[in-house]
Amino acid sequence: MYEGVVQNLIDELGRLPGIGPKSAQRIAFHLLAADPADVKRLSSALTEVKERVRFCSVCGNVAEDEECRVCRDPRRDLAIICVVEEPKDVVAIEKTREFRGRYHVLGGAISPIEGIGPDDLRVRELMTRLADGQVTELILATDPNLEGEATATYLARLVKPLGLRVTRLASGLPVGGDLEYADEVTLGRAFEGRRLLDV
Amino acid sequence: MKLYRDEGIVLRTQKLGEADRIISLLTRRNGRVRAVAKGVRRTKSRFGARLEPFTHVDLQIHIGRSLDVIGQAETIRPYGEALGGDYPRYTAGTAMLETAERLTAVEKEPSLRQFLLLVGGLRTLGDGSHDPRLVLDAFLLRSLAVAGYAPALTECARCGDPGSHRTFAIPSGGLVCANCRPTGVATPAHETIGLMIALLRGDWEVADTSEHRHRQECSGLVAKYLQWHLEHSLRSLRLVERA
Ligand SMILES: [Zn+2]
Ligand SMILES: [Zn+2]
Numbered sequence: 001m002y003e004g005v006v007q008n009l010i011d012e013l014g015r016l017p018g019i020g021p022k023s024a025q026r027i028a029f030h031l032l033a034a035d036p037a038d039v040k041r042l043s044s045a046l047t048e049v050k051e052r053v054r055f056c057s058v059c060g061n062v063a064e065d066e067e068c069r070v071c072r073d074p075r076r077d078l079a080i081i082c083v084v085e086e087p088k089d090v091v092a093i094e095k096t097r098e099f100r101g102r103y104h105v106l107g108g109a110i111s112p113i114e115g116i117g118p119d120d121l122r123v124r125e126l127m128t129r130l131a132d133g134q135v136t137e138l139i140l141a142t143d144p145n146l147e148g149e150a151t152a153t154y155l156a157r158l159v160k161p162l163g164l165r166v167t168r169l170a171s172g173l174p175v176g177g178d179l180e181y182a183d184e185v186t187l188g189r190a191f192e193g194r195r196l197l198d199v
Numbered sequence: 200m201k202l203y204r205d206e207g208i209v210l211r212t213q214k215l216g217e218a219d220r221i222i223s224l225l226t227r228r229n230g231r232v233r234a235v236a237k238g239v240r241r242t243k244s245r246f247g248a249r250l251e252p253f254t255h256v257d258l259q260i261h262i263g264r265s266l267d268v269i270g271q272a273e274t275i276r277p278y279g280e281a282l283g284g285d286y287p288r289y290t291a292g293t294a295m296l297e298t299a300e301r302l303t304a305v306e307k308e309p310s311l312r313q314f315l316l317l318v319g320g321l322r323t324l325g326d327g328s329h330d331p332r333l334v335l336d337a338f339l340l341r342s343l344a345v346a347g348y349a350p351a352l353t354e355c356a357r358c359g360d361p362g363s364h365r366t367f368a369i370p371s372g373g374l375v376c377a378n379c380r381p382t383g384v385a386t387p388a389h390e391t392i393g394l395m396i397a398l399l400r401g402d403w404e405v406a407d408t409s410e411h412r413h414r415q416e417c418s419g420l421v422a423k424y425l426q427w428h429l430e431h432s433l434r435s436l437r438l439v440e441r442a
Contacts, residue, residue, distance in 0.1 A: 017214070018214075018215065018216040018217060110438075112289075112290050112293040112294065112297075112435035112438040112439070113210075113211055113252070113293050113296060113297050113434065113435050114434065115434035115435070115438075117437075117438040144242075145248065145251055146248075146251045146253070146282070146283050146289075147252075149283035149284065150283050150286060150289045153283060153284050153285070153286050153289070154286050157286060178218075178240045178242075181218065181240060181241045181242045181243075182242045183242075186242070
């Protein structure tokens with residue numbers, strides 16, 4: 001245990017994902033020894049991100065305005081929505097340049113053991129977007145692991161009455177991993193060869 | 200580093216750092232174990248999908264200072280494969296995993312019977328021959344029995360008076376006779392009690408022909424009974440869907 005402010009910093013860092021108490025302590029002491037200008041830049045980057053970045057009112061992606069860059073782009077195809085778990089999956093798919101539609105970010109996957117059900121994700125918002133009949137294809141690009149698969153199964157069944165073309169990213173994506181780690185070529189190929197989901 | 204080998208069912212995975220996961224398993228010989236799988240979230244990981252929930256794996260585990268580390272994993276049976284495409288089965292299976300985890304509160308305390316029960320339950324769930332909610336309720340009842348909390352269904356839970364009593368009193372431990380009956384307790388249908396007995400014994404002929412309303416009443420009682428003994432409700436139970 002350290003004195004007040006130092007311990008505060010360690011505690012706050014320790015709450016970040018993937019940072020244990022030891023790493024938190026190491027980072028804290030790195031910051032204490034660092035050039036004040038460097039630390040100032042970091043602290044203003046943190047403040048700015050919280051002030052300026054929010055979530056797109058349409059798709060849930062990170063945005064600097066009311067709507068994200070993709071949703072504001074008039075060249076994007078309004079007939080296709082690609083459903084992903086996290087904003088970082090949008091980044092991974094954008095890199096492939098294979099997809100010209102828009103996204104819907106769920107904010108995670110259905111995980112009953114963590115108590116996360118459909119109501120805890122942006123599922124209702126998705127159904128609202130699909131209500132006007134403009135969308136004809138829904139691509140389910142949740143992670144290629146069991147939770148992602150179960151989430152895709154749930155959504156495919158939910159939208160079935162709407163009669164959309166529902167597809168899932170195809171083979172080539174190794175199962176068990178996170179979508180964000182797939183390389184562009186593999187992910188691009190998975191997009192091209194997406195398979196029809198029939199539940 | 201010291202090494203041990205065991206087989207187990209993956210109960211839960213949690214993200215750790217950039218690309219690792221902590222894997223919780225119920226093993227045959229070592230009880231519930233938590234171990235790190237390094238790099239498992241990368242798409243090129245050598246583990247592939249072998250450390251996904253529900254998978255029955257053969258493992259080599261290195262004993263670490265704080266957490267053990269998984270060295271090798273080979274699939275024995277991927278029970279999850281049949282579940283990802285079937286939402287009611289997936290949610291029922293998850294409740295089984297969470298129950299197994301909660302009933303093996305102490306890490307590395309061998310629990311062979313709970314392990315065998317889980318393997319059997321997942322196999323039955325995966326082969327699709329019974330209503331998933333029945334498979335789940337059978338598993339929950341038998342897990343409670345293994346943990347020493349079998350509900351009294353053929354005698355009074357308090358005085359032991361044999362017979363088919365009408366009142367189900369959760370705090371008393373099952374059915375109670377007219378003399379032992381506390382106030383404000385449930386009186387389920389005869390058929391519901393019959394279903395509970397069938398599920399506890401594995402009598403699928405009786406269970407499969409039960410009526411929907413008795414299945415629902417049974418699930419409700421089992422859930423309350425489980426919650427009483429676990430002292431908290433299962434997170435996944437409210438998300439279980441009826442097929
Ligand atoms: Zn957007
Ligand atoms: Zn009695």
